[in-house]
Amino acid sequence: MNAIPQHHPDKNVLVEFVSGSLDHAQSIAVSAHLHYCAHCRNKVATLEHIGGTLFSLSESADQKNNNQSSALSSPCFDTLMSRIESNEQKVTTQKSETEQVDHLLPPKYKTLPSVIRKMLANSPPSWQRVTASLSTANLVAGQSEYGVSLQKISAGGKVPQHDHRGAEMTVVLKGSFSDEDNVYQQGDFLLKNPGDIHRPRASSNEDCLCLSVEQAPVKLTGLFTRWLNPFIRINPA
Amino acid sequence: MTVHLIRSPSTPTKAKDKQKMTSQTTDIQIWNDHLVRLGKEQNRDSFKALFDHFSPLLKSYFIAKFPTQQSYQMIDELIQEVMIKVWNKSSAYDSNKAAASTWIFTLARNTRIDMLRRQSKHNNTTSIEVEDIWEDITDNGPYTFLTHKRDEERIRESLLSLPQEQQTVIRKVYMEAKSHTEVAAELKLPLGTVKSRVRLAQKKLELLLVDDNLEP
Numbered sequence: 279m280n281a282i283p284q285h286h287p288d289k290n291v292l293v294e295f296v297s298g299s300l301d302h303a304q305s306i307a308v309s310a311h312l313h314y315c316a317h318c319r320n321k322v323a324t325l326e327h328i329g330g331t332l333f334s335l336s337e338s339a340d341q342k343n344n345n346q347s348s349a350l351s352s353p354c355f356d357t358l359m360s361r362i363e364s365n366e367q368k369v370t371t372q373k374s375e376t377e378q379v380d381h382l383l384p385p386k387y388k389t390l391p392s393v394i395r396k397m398l399a400n401s402p403p404s405w406q407r408v409t410a411s412l413s414t415a416n417l418v419a420g421q422s423e424y425g426v427s428l429q430k431i432s433a434g435g436k437v438p439q440h441d442h443r444g445a446e447m448t449v450v451l452k453g454s455f456s457d458e459d460n461v462y463q464q465g466d467f468l469l470k471n472p473g474d475i476h477r478p479r480a481s482s483n484e485d486c487l488c489l490s491v492e493q494a495p496v497k498l499t500g501l502f503t504r505w506l507n508p509f510i511r512i513n514p515a
Numbered sequence: 516m517t518v519h520l521i522r523s524p525s526t527p528t529k530a531k532d533k534q535k536m537t538s539q540t541t542d543i544q545i546w547n548d549h550l551v552r553l554g555k556e557q558n559r560d561s562f563k564a565l566f567d568h569f570s571p572l573l574k575s576y577f578i579a580k581f582p583t584q585q586s587y588q589m590i591d592e593l594i595q596e597v598m599i600k601v602w603n604k605s606s607a608y609d610s611n612k613a614a615a616s617t618w619i620f621t622l623a624r625n626t627r628i629d630m631l632r633r634q635s636k637h638n639n640t641t642s643i644e645v646e647d648i649w650e651d652i653t654d655n656g657p658y659t660f661l662t663h664k665r666d667e668e669r670i671r672e673s674l675l676s677l678p679q680e681q682q683t684v685i686r687k688v689y690m691e692a693k694s695h696t697e698v699a700a701e702l703k704l705p706l707g708t709v710k711s712r713v714r715l716a717q718k719k720l721e722l723l724l725v726d727d728n729l730e731p
Contacts, residue, residue, distance in 0.1 A: 290695055290710050293717060295649075298624040299694040302632065302648075309648045323613070328720050329624070330617025331670040332689045334542075336575040353595045355566055359559075361595065362602050393647045400643070420632075420643055 281454075283315045283465035291469070292318065296325040303424035306393055307447035307467070307491040313391035314465025390451055394428075394489060403428060411435025411480070417489075425492045431455065434482040444493030446470045453486035455479060546615035554605035562602060569601075569619055570594050576623050579690045589630070597626050625649050627692065673719055681716040688713055 287295075287308055294300035295308045312319050382399045390398070394417070403415035411432040419426040431437065433453075447469050454463040457476040462468060470476070480486040546568060549561040577590040600622045608618055625645045632645070674682065683702070687693045693701070699709040 289717065290713060293688060293713055294694055296624075297689045297692050298628045298649075299688070299692045299697070302628075305648050306643075309650065312650075324721055325717075326621055327613065327617050328670060328717070329689045330614055330620035332674070332686065333572060333576055333620040333623070334616035335671055335674070336572055336579070336690055353570065353591050353598075355563060358566070358595050358598055362599055365599065365603075392650065393643065396643055396647050421635075 281463040281465065283311065283317070283463070283467065285460065285462060285466040285468060286315065286318055287311060287467050288469070289321075292321055293325060296322055296329055301423060302421045303419050303426050303491045304447055306419060306426060307449050307489060309393050310391040310449040310451070310489050311465060311467040315467075394451070397426075405430070409435075412437065423493070425490070427490050427492075429488045429490050431478070431480040431486045431488075433480055433484050433486075435486075436479045437477065444472060446490060446492040448491075449489045451487045451489055453484040454481045455486045455488075456481065543614050543616070547610040550601075550605055550608050550615040550618065551610050553602070554608050557602075565601060565615070565619075566598055569616075570598065572616075573597055573619075573623055576620075576690060577627065580627060580692055593623075593626055593630060597623050600626070621649065624692070670720055677716050677719060681712050684709055684712045685716040685720075 291300065291304075291308065295305055300308065312322060383395055387395055387398055397417045397419060401418045403417070405413045405415045407413050412435060413430045415428045415430075417426045417428060428451075429448075447467065448462075449468075450462050450464050450466045452464060454461060455478045456462065457478045459476070461481075546565065549558075549564050552558045552561040553565065573594045574590060577586075577593050581590060597619070601619060604622070608615070628649070629645045674685070677685070684698055687698045687701070688695070695709045695713065696706060698704075699706045702709070
């Protein structure tokens with residue numbers, strides 16, 4: 279791992295991630311960041327601990343506030359055990375399937391976060407060249423609210439200034455890029471909100487690969503390509 | 516002090532190694548021990564104890580998100596799904612990294628996300644599993660969870676010491692898994708207010724944990 283990420287998701291975003299209320303596609307972006315960021319993994323562990331404690335207190339809160347739950351009987355232990363016993367063989371075979379995924383991928387993808395590797399293995403990326411220095415490939419994330427894609431900008435490549443019409447999360451997967459304010463390196467997480475304007479540029483020594491999760495309907499494309507709206511379109515999938 | 520909310524220490528009488536449970540053992544450790552034993556030995560008595568303790572908690576947790584009577588059958592199914600995961604994954608559980616309640620909370624959360632995804636229109640598609648996104652973070656990180664026996668009680672106390680408005684918000688966020696936007700709409704509050712209440716509550720709760728973690 280090259281750099282320690284300097285740009286992190288907001289605490290509120292992590293809370294939503296931990297509680298499970300964050301949108302599925304955005305959760306993919308957070309998960310990708312966590313792959314690189316021990317700092318945020320620690321935070322998430324702390325938030326989960328708080329969640330777990332609230333969970334362990336929920337019984338009393340529930341009894342206090344309503345008697346609804348008593349109308350619902352608990353599942354039967356014996357039924358559960360017989361299900362477990364009939365399931366046991368299945369579980370062992372499932373594990374090896376996940377391991378096989380990696381064999382399908384080219385070596386250059388091996389260091390990517392596992393959720394991205396999985397998406398790539400499910401449907402190999404079809405790169406669209408947008409400009410001489412810029413390519414994009416849609417990823418299939420199984421939802422319709424966000425466009426999820428990889429964006430590749432070649433070393434030194436510039437992207438014209440653009441604004442953001444929908445919220446977009448970006449995670450740097452390889453290389454780095456900079457804009458007026460900052461340099462973003464491997465693992466860095468950016469959230470651009472509608473109205474934010476910037477002009478990214480890849481570092482000169484290396485191609486830059488990013489994950490982009492952008493609110494649909496996506497008229498213009500990702501962080502680097504949005505200005506090209508008339509020519510290209512990302513369909514959420 | 517808020518005694519009424521503190522569950523009386525339940526006794527997992529079915530457990531064989533009862534002698535291990537001294538009177539000083541707290542709730543947290545009891546469940547951690549059961550989970551470890553389940554992972555190591557597939558101990559059925561420990562599983563029964565965990566089942567008896569956690570299925571009512573799981574019930575409350577799922578009811579918070581699916582409150583209508585029509586969901587009751589589904590909730591029953593969800594509880595079973597979580598307990599099956601507890602059985603299957605218990606060998607990966609490490610009591611140095613997370614309390615059993617935290618570990619089971621994450622399984623319950625993943626199961627709930629999974630259910631919501633299956634219910635949505637896009638149930639057809641990909642083979643990205645919930646576990647691919649919400650990996651076992653506590654398994655990967657260098658984070659070492661210090662199983663302070665007072666952790667749970669202290670969070671409980673500090674939770675109860677929060678202003679009511681913060682308590683309400685933090686419960687809705689974690690237990691009902693509502694996004695900040697949804698909580699704002701439900702309570703008819705500006706989004707910024709909800710966010711700052713979550714942040715404030717979170718900060719107070721975390722202070723307890725972070726202090727612990729800094730100590731060598």
